[in-house]
Amino acid sequence: MKKIINNPSNVIQDMVKGMTLANDGQWVQVENTNVIRRKELSQGKVGLVSGGGSGHEPAHAGYVGKGMLDAAVVGEVFTSPTPDQIFEAIKAVDQGKGVLLIVKNYTGDVLNFEMAGELAEAEGIRVEQVIVNDDIAVKDSDFTIGRRGIAGTVFVHKAAGAKAEQGASLDEVKAAAEKTIEQVRSMGMALTSCTVPDAGKPSFHLDEDEMEIGIGIHGEAGTERKKIASAKEIADELTSNIIEDAGLAAGDEVAVMINGMGSTPEMELFIVNGHVNDMLKEKQISVHQTYVGEYMTSLEMAGFSITLLKVDEELKQLLAEPSEAIAFKEDI
Amino acid sequence: MKKIINNPSNVIQDMVKGMTLANDGQWVQVENTNVIRRKELSQGKVGLVSGGGSGHEPAHAGYVGKGMLDAAVVGEVFTSPTPDQIFEAIKAVDQGKGVLLIVKNYTGDVLNFEMAGELAEAEGIRVEQVIVNDDIAVKDSDFTIGRRGIAGTVFVHKAAGAKAEQGASLDEVKAAAEKTIEQVRSMGMALTSCTVPDAGKPSFHLDEDEMEIGIGIHGEAGTERKKIASAKEIADELTSNIIEDAGLAAGDEVAVMINGMGSTPEMELFIVNGHVNDMLKEKQISVHQTYVGEYMTSLEMAGFSITLLKVDEELKQLLAEPSEAIAFKEDI
Secondary structure, three states: OOOOOOOHHHHHHHHHHHHHOOHHHOEEEOOOOOEEEEOOOOOOOOEEEEEEEEOOOOOOHHHEOOOOEOEEEEEEEOOOOOHHHHHHHHHHHOOOOOEEEEEEOOHHHHHHHHHHHHHHHHOOOOEEEEEEOOEOOOOOEOOEOOOOOOOOHHHHHHHHHHHHHOOOOHHHHHHHHHHHHHHEEEEEEEOOOOEOOOOOOEOOOOOOOEEEEOOOOOOOOOOEEEEOOOHHHHHHHHHHHHHHHHOOOOOOEEEEEEEEOEOOOHHHHHHHHHHHHHHHHHOOOEEEEEEEEOOOOOOOEOEEEEEEEEOOHHHHHHHHOOEOOOOOOEOO | OOOOOOOHHHHHHHHHHHHHOOHHHOEEEOOOOOEEEEOOOOOOOOEEEEEEEEOOOOOOHHHEOOOOEOEEEEEEEOOOOOHHHHHHHHHHHOOOOOEEEEEEOOHHHHHHHHHHHHHHHHOOOOEEEEEEOOEOOOOOEOOEOOOOOOOOHHHHHHHHHHHHHOOOOHHHHHHHHHHHHHHEEEEEEEOOOOEOOOOOOEOOOOOOOEEEEOOOOOOOOOOEEEEOOOHHHHHHHHHHHHHHHHOOOOOOEEEEEEEEOEOOOHHHHHHHHHHHHHHHHHOOOEEEEEEEEOOOOOOOEOEEEEEEEEOOHHHHHHHHOOEOOOOOOEOO
């Protein structure tokens, strides 16, 4: 296993320490937890918490900042954070207007966030939860009942974050998050596996000429394992699947995210973007905004996902609001 | 070779197309070239051009934007752009106040940028050039006489870009760039090789338990090949080398960049950051600002570099100026 780490059992502790020292003190670690919080919360707004297993960096700590999340709970690698950690995050961001939890659809995450919400409600904090399930690849998976939550989650952070920053109520912020979830679809593929530090060996194996379509961000099985195709063929397959699933039609407008899984050169992501754009043009679907980079990774897995978010005036306006989150800065 | 591409010979053409369709039209392609230019130039300022071989994305196109570069010239993978392409970039950004070329120290780049500068001067455009040589690992290398230019180049883009945006003269912008070059030092390491698409096989080989210290961003030989050490040991070795070379001492202040080479999970970069910070603290060198991410990659090479920039009031102020460049956004 080739990794730049110390003890494989301490990677989270070491990472969280390094995080809090980065980015000019924009992040603070909530004492005795693996919760990364905004140093300064905006006064009197609804709190926003997300998180999950680590190994998906910059998700979710990279989205902690003014205009997006207030806190991210950092679990062990590919492992849901515990309810007590999530509860600490809720307490650390509640200002009396309630807290929204944005959860990717994995059974462990959903249960633990739910349990943390109940603990908080018992202490008089109002908590609501939304479940992101943007991955159209498979109906159920090893870790999920229903569709998995992947890179589309970042758009949910952005829309809900902007709404909360505007001073909206918990119900309004939740509605913005749910609308985004309703409109966002993703699908991914991989060329290689990744290695969880504590496991010490690759999670799965793909031959030198193989790829897997529809793979999850923890290497969960996808829809098909086959010979590597060209960038155009892969992009066309994923994009047309998403367009069909989302029921996108001529005249619709979308935000596009081409997300690298960890070790895919940006060069390849840009090549994919060209092909996605071609297909959207052909279908007369217009592109409002395009994001190309690493937003939701799987350690050092090679591969990418495509996310399309159907936007209307409200979502366009929420995407355009300023964000100071290090991994998703929007100009003020 | 596992890559998401079409024809290996067309990767640059395909990438540049995908770039110009990303980021909301912030970039335009100068017609019939592989030059990426800011869509709107700031009126009447000194022009700033950088570039080099591709495969280092987001360098350099990611630094094209208000407050940083005006244009980036995109060469073939790990291959200097030709003088005529650089000349086109110069013409595309000159507004009568002259143009500064920021060049990483590789023999091909230096010669080609110089030649392009001469072509431009012959047409009455004033051109100056600075050479970045921040890599302390080796004195000369396969492609370089003198030290190589690596991730520290991004700080040069930032300082010169901020200065130009303030309306400074070509001489003043060049002076800011040269001051940054004087104060910046880097050193890198790798766990794996990378594969140039047109070559189709890895550039070099490292055994499963080996790493190379002091490696260049094209896989050029470093100072030592040895058994993988812990994150702390590696970070300590690189950091202490840089501190010594730069003559940094107690009371000095630095900006820190922990740069991923392509397939290093952000988790590992943050772990490294913690150790770099520890050593700086121990030496009583204070940290002004920390950047952790992928700034100057080598395709899918696993590894990282550490850059330290000694800052004074002027450099701190230039770093703090707004930047709209997609890969280095600073809040306005």
